[in-house]
Amino acid sequence: MNKDRAEERRLMIQTQILSRGVKDQRVLKALETVPRHFFVPEEFADVAYHDHPIPIGYNQTISQPYIVARMTELLAPEEGDIILEIGTGSGYQAAVLSAMGARVISLERIAELADDARSNLQKAGVVNVSVFVSDGSLGWDEMAPYDGIIITAATPAIPSILIKQLAVNGRIVAPVGPQHMQVLIRLTRDTEGIRREEYEGVRFVPLIGRHGWNS
Template sequence: MRVDPKRQRERMVSEQLVSRGIKDARVLAVMGELPRHLFVEEALARQAYMDAPLPIGEGQTISQPYIVALMSELLMVEPGMKVLEIGTGSGYQSAVLAKLGADVYTVERIPKLCTRARERLLSLGLFNIHVKQDDGTLGWPSAAPFDRIIVTAGGPEVPAPLVEQLAEDGRLVIPVGSSRRSQRLILVERQPDGPQWSEVCPVAFVDLVGEHGW
């Protein structure tokens, strides 16, 4: 039976995103158009729009659609903003941010995933994404400061270099937890009197590995 990706995206948006409270019309529109099935292996393409994370190789995953939407909504990205992403993975979250109009800088520590993501994003014509292989917990100092920072892996604390690279009035979204694969999604807002922290919800991400991670 032929699978219609457009119809699958429509169902994903209505049943997984809108029904759970995602309200940002721009996020909903981008995720309703972006071909998520192109960011997973061909054998998993039929499962790409399911309400679940999927393996992408090297022990990593592509986050479930709702989490991608939630983190994107929390960032409140506006066109022209400079956004740092830690954990490129498949490149799907990078693509969402780019489609929202951001100038995306994304760091992936695993060489194979970095190469695949770069090639995939270029093939989709997403030229406002800069990809490099490095320790993401160090951020991207030469390109700082960033209006927004998103971390798609969970560590024991918020890496200090990321807070330092966050612009005034910037927003950082990151999973943090003292045990692996079990975290709280944290929103950090950099105010004139210092960073303000708030907890959003429980989440489960792969490990944030690096100098300031596990």
């Protein structure tokens, strides 16, 4: 069996990503490069490239490939950007951003998941991602301002503390709304203020933290 699963990645891109309108070639290349099966529990390796989220333990999931692609395309990271990720999970989203040339600071509140993500990233050969155990809703002021911030859990609103950590011309992408259903939001900071755009409906696990959900 092909352990690299390159053909599965190509099929994933053709049937799940391109067919739904994601066109950014850099995003597609990153998805083709990153071995998604390294970022799921071993028992789910054979379905790693299927069109659905996968449980990774601790009531958390790795998002389906399309959602990762869509949020990455909306974030539009450039080579050399510093990106803050809220919710490391298994490390897959961070690995995709890294493959696009970004430096990623990733925050995970569950220490065991953070350890797993570091192991997954190392196995995949990713070197420009730093994972910290922290309340992601507070951000990470030490490396601010960020060229991009991506929240990979449902938040009732985008925390103002994160907006303050965003650079001029930077973008925040997040699922915003009640716990049962959210809308993808992109905020862009320019010299005149903050511009808000709304996209499709999504469903994520909740962001737990001081500026997220309590539980």
